[in-house]
Every structure is written in structure tokens, then in C-alpha cells.
Amino acid sequence: MELAYLAAGFGAGITTIGAAVGIGMIGKSAMEGSARQPEASGDIRTSMLISAAFIEGVALFGQVVCIVLALK
Amino acid sequence: MKQFLRFLLLTLVFSTGVAVVSNAETGGDENRIDLIGKVVDKYYLDFKPLTTIELPRLIYDNGNFHVYRSTTSLLNESEIFTDAAYLDTGPFIVDGRKKPVTYKIVRLDGSSPQFDFSITNHLVFFWLAALLTFLIFIPLSRKYRQGIGRSTEPRGPFQNIFETLVIFIRDEIALQNIGAKKYQLFTPYLLTVFFFILFMNFFGLMPWGVSSTADITVTAALALFTFSATQIFASKDHWKHVFWFPGVPVPIKFILLPVELIGLFTKPFALCIRLFANMASGKILILSILGTIFIFADLFGSGVAYGTSWFWVFLTLFIYLIKALVGFIQAYVFTILSALFIGMATADHSDEHGH
Numbered sequence: 227m228e229l230a231y232l233a234a235g236f237g238a239g240i241t242t243i244g245a246a247v248g249i250g251m252i253g254k255s256a257m258e259g260s261a262r263q264p265e266a267s268g269d270i271r272t273s274m275l276i277s278a279a280f281i282e283g284v285a286l287f288g289q290v291v292c293i294v295l296a297l298k
Numbered sequence: 299m300k301q302f303l304r305f306l307l308l309t310l311v312f313s314t315g316v317a318v319v320s321n322a323e324t325g326g327d328e329n330r331i332d333l334i335g336k337v338v339d340k341y342y343l344d345f346k347p348l349t350t351i352e353l354p355r356l357i358y359d360n361g362n363f364h365v366y367r368s369t370t371s372l373l374n375e376s377e378i379f380t381d382a383a384y385l386d387t388g389p390f391i392v393d394g395r396k397k398p399v400t401y402k403i404v405r406l407d408g409s410s411p412q413f414d415f416s417i418t419n420h421l422v423f424f425w426l427a428a429l430l431t432f433l434i435f436i437p438l439s440r441k442y443r444q445g446i447g448r449s450t451e452p453r454g455p456f457q458n459i460f461e462t463l464v465i466f467i468r469d470e471i472a473l474q475n476i477g478a479k480k481y482q483l484f485t486p487y488l489l490t491v492f493f494f495i496l497f498m499n500f501f502g503l504m505p506w507g508v509s510s511t512a513d514i515t516v517t518a519a520l521a522l523f524t525f526s527a528t529q530i531f532a533s534k535d536h537w538k539h540v541f542w543f544p545g546v547p548v549p550i551k552f553i554l555l556p557v558e559l560i561g562l563f564t565k566p567f568a569l570c571i572r573l574f575a576n577m578a579s580g581k582i583l584i585l586s587i588l589g590t591i592f593i594f595a596d597l598f599g600s601g602v603a604y605g606t607s608w609f610w611v612f613l614t615l616f617i618y619l620i621k622a623l624v625g626f627i628q629a630y631v632f633t634i635l636s637a638l639f640i641g642m643a644t645a646d647h648s649d650e651h652g653h
Contacts, residue, residue, distance in 0.1 A: 272470070276638065279631045283568035286575045 234296035241288030248281040337581050339513055340419040341369050345506050353418065357403060359411040372403065379403045379411065424510040427497040431490065434460065467492055467633065475637035480531075480644050484637070487527060491520065492633040499577060499625030503618070509625070512577040514570065521570035524636040528643040529562075536643045565639055569632060576628045580621040587614050 256274040260267035343351040352368035357379065364379070366372035372379060380403070404410050438460055446453055452461050472481040472488050495511060502509025510516045528536075538544060540562065543554045591610050595603035 272474070272634070275627070275631060276634060279572065279635060280568075283572050286568070286571045289575065290571060 230295045234292040237292040237295065238289060241285050241292065244288070245281055245285035248285075249278050252277050252281070336585055337512065337578060341416055343419060343422060343506075344508075353416070353422065355403065356415040356417065357411050358413040358415060359405070363415075378405060380406055419508055420510045420513045420516065423501045423508050424498065424516060427494055427501060427510065430497050431494050435489075435493070463493075464489060471634050471637045475634065476641040476644065479646075483531070484527065484640055487523075488633050488637055491523070491636060492629050495520070495573070495629040495632055496626065499629060500622075502577065502581070503622055503625065509577050509581075511573050511628075512581055514574045517570045517573040520573070520632070521566040524569060524639060525563075525566035527636070528565075528639050531640065532643040533646050535646060565635075569635060573628055573632055576624055580617070580624060584614050584617050584621070587617060 252274055256270050259270045263270075341353055341355065343353065345351070352370060355364075355366040355369055355372050357364045357366075359378070364376070366376065403414060403416075438457060441453075441457060442448055447457060447461060452458050467489055468481075468485050471492075472485045476484055498510045498516070500509075501507040502512065540558045541555060543551050543558065546554065587610050591603050591607045594606060
């Protein structure tokens with residue numbers, strides 16, 4: 227049963243890494259995009275938030291699995 | 299020197315604050331903080347250093363309602379029900395002894411009753427947020443019906459603030475994602491959802507307040523509304539995309555069918571989990587950071603805990619500000635994703651080719 231806790235901890239960490247890489251890449255591209263075309267920064271911000279929300283959704287699925295493991 | 303004095307003063311102020319918190323949190327004989335007990339729903343309103351207000355219990359069993367004034371009166375008077383699981387130390391006094399909060403009420407033989415409709419902490423703040431939404435937007439819509447804001451300029455700071463937000467949601471969220479043909483049908487729903495979630499999130503920032511969105515049942519209900527809206531108003535093309543994806547070879551259609559079917563349900567599920575996880579994690583984070591002070595006191599003695607407490611309190615303040623930001627962003631994200639899903643489901647592709 228202790229292994230479940232270990233797995234939950236590792237799972238949470240790895241999920242966070244994935245989400246961090248994804249959101250970081252979105253942020254990078256959005257910054258580049260709005261630096262090149264400042265007049266499009268409003269649209270870019272909206273699509274950035276939407277894609278970040280999708281990535282966050284996948285990461286949260288992972289976290290839910292970890293929580294279920296930890297509460298076993 | 300002056301700076302050092304200021305620093306010392308701040309540290310003292312904050313550490314006395316923390317000491318008060320620690321006395322309140324540990325609650326008498328039990329010398330531990332129940333973190334999950336602070337986050338889950340309760341059957342009382344928590345004004346802890348001052349008082350607690352118990353909420354009525356309403357239980358439906360075997361065809362009739364059993365109403366009790368409070369959990370205490372249920373435990374003292376009821377011939378039918380008793381308590382099952384202890385999750386939190388609470389204010390209920392039974393037979394002259396302080397008793398843990400009864401989280402779950404069961405029949406005397408241990409089986410659970412049919413429905414527990416009891417009013418809870420989250421529900422009270424849910425109603426408050428709903429009431430606030432009504433109180434703000436019904437007078438506001440009456441103003442527009444009279445013509446103030448349409449033929450003249452909006453009057454007063456109140457109308458000006460909300461007009462900015464309403465127009466933002468109408469033009470930037472509804473119009474952009476649903477399209478000019480159908481956005482007027484869904485703008486009221488999106489507005490309601492946005493402000494309702496926003497008010498619920500901001501209630502969690504007030505002293506003694508809780509955000510009802512940190513309860514998965516609330517977010518599940520909200521996600522269910524969006525799901526119903528997408529399915530009820532879905533266009534013929536939406537169903538065609540789900541069951542018989544156009545424009546791809548036949549074997550691929552069979553592969554895409556389960557994917558699209560699962561996709562129907564993962565979208566609202568993600569909406570529900572996202573809002574819940576964001577709001578609940580803010581709460582847990584603040585409590586964990588404050589708890590670090592007590593861990594330090596345990597490990598290195600109370601002197602170190604007092605000395606470093608200012609850092610944790612500042613970190614808590616920072617997280618609190620992040621929470622305010624997250625409360626706004628999550629209301630926005632929920633609304634914009636709802637609009638996106640509705641827009642995707644109601645879109646008519648009849649004028650396009652092969653898609």
C-alpha cells in the first residue's frame with residue numbers, strides 16, 4: 227500500500243512536468259507572436275488561455291488518478 | 299536601523315497573528331490540524347474564533363422528510379438516526395461532551411438513509427452567490443429596459459463597471475466563439491455562468507467565506523448545464539461528426555466513432571475537474587503553507603518557527619493574491635470553453651466543403 231503513495235507522488239510530479247513544458251511552450255510562442263505583431267496580441271492572449279486550459283485539463287486528469295491512488 | 303525596526307515590528311505582528319490562528323486551529327485537546335476537514339463541506343457556518351452557526355438537517359427517508367433544527371438536536375433527540383463517521387472536530391455538544399462533527403448521518407442499524415438534503419456550508423455560499431447575481435443583474439437589466447445605457451450613456455459607477463464586463467463577454471466570448479448567427483441565444487447563459495462562478499470564487503477570499511466551487515458537486519452541476527446546452531442545441535453536423543465522420547475513409551470512421559463518443563463526455567468532465575481542482579488547491583495550498591510554521595515548530599523549536607513565520611505569512615499573502623487572479627481566470631476559462639463547445643456543436647458546416 228505504501229507503493230501506492232510513492233506512485234501517487236511520482237505521478238503528480240511527472241504530470242506537473244508535462245503541464246509545465248506544455249504551458250511554457252505556449253507562453254513562449256505567444257510572447258514571440260505578440261512581439262512580432264503587437265496588434266494581434268488580444269487574439270493571441272485568448273487562444274493562449276484556451277490552449278493552456280486544455281493542457282491544464284489533461285494534467286488535472288493525471289492528478290485525479292494520483293489522488294485516487296493516494297486515497298486508496 | 300529604521301528598516302530593521304520595521305521588519306521586527308512586522309514579524310511580531312504576524313507571529314502574534316499566527317499564534318492566534320494556531321490556538322484556534324488546534325481546537326482544545328486534539329493537537330493536530332485536520333487539513334482535509336477544513337476543505338470538505340460542513341454542516342455548520344464557521345466563524346471560528348467567535349462562534350459557529352449550525353445549519354438545519356433535512357433527511358428524506360421511507361417516504362417522509364425528517365427536519366431537525368441542527369445536528370446537535372438531531373443527535374440528542376432523534377430516535378431514528380445517528381452518526382457514522384468522524385472527519386472533523388466540531389462545535390456539537392452531545393450529552394455535555396464535545397463531539398466530533400457528524401459528517402454522515404445513518405439509521406440506527408448503520409445503513410444510510412435514502413437522501414440527505416441537509417443544508418451545508420457550501421450550499422449557503424452557493425445561495426449567497428446566486429442571490430448576489432440576482433440582486434445585481436435584475437435592477438441592471440431593468441435600467442437597460444428603461445433605456446438608460448442604450449439611448450443615453452450608462453449612469454453611475456455600478457452600471458459602468460458591469461457594462462464593461464457584460465460587453466466583454468458578449469463581444470469577445472460569445473460573438474467570437476459561437477458566431478454572429480446564434481450568439482444572442484447563448485449570451486444570457488454565458489453571462490450568468492461567468493458572474494455566478496466569479497461571485498462564488500470571490501466568496502472564498504472573504505474572511506470566514508468558502509468558495510462553493512471548491513465542491514465537485516457544484517462544478518459538476520455547472521458542467522452538466524454546459525453539456526446539456528451543447529447537446530440540446532447541437533446541429534445536424536455535430537451528430538454527423540460524432541457518428542459518421544465526413545471526409546475520411548470508411549475504416550477511419552469506425553476508429554473515430556468511439557473517440558468522438560468519449561470526447562463528448564470528457565469535455566464537460568474536464569470543465570468540472572478544472573474548476574474544482576483550481577479552487578480546492580488554492581485552499582489546500584494556503585493551509586499547507588501555514589502548516590509549515592507548525593512543522594518548523596515541531597522540528598526546530600518554537601523560536602525558529604516564530605522567526606521564520608513572517609516568510610510563510612508573506613507567501614500565504616502572495617498565494618491569496620494568486621487565488622484572486624485564479625478565481626477570475628477560472629470563471630473566464632469556464633465561460634470561454636463553454637462558448638467554444640457550444641460554438642463547435644451548433645456550427646453549421648453546410649456552406650463549407652468536405653469538412
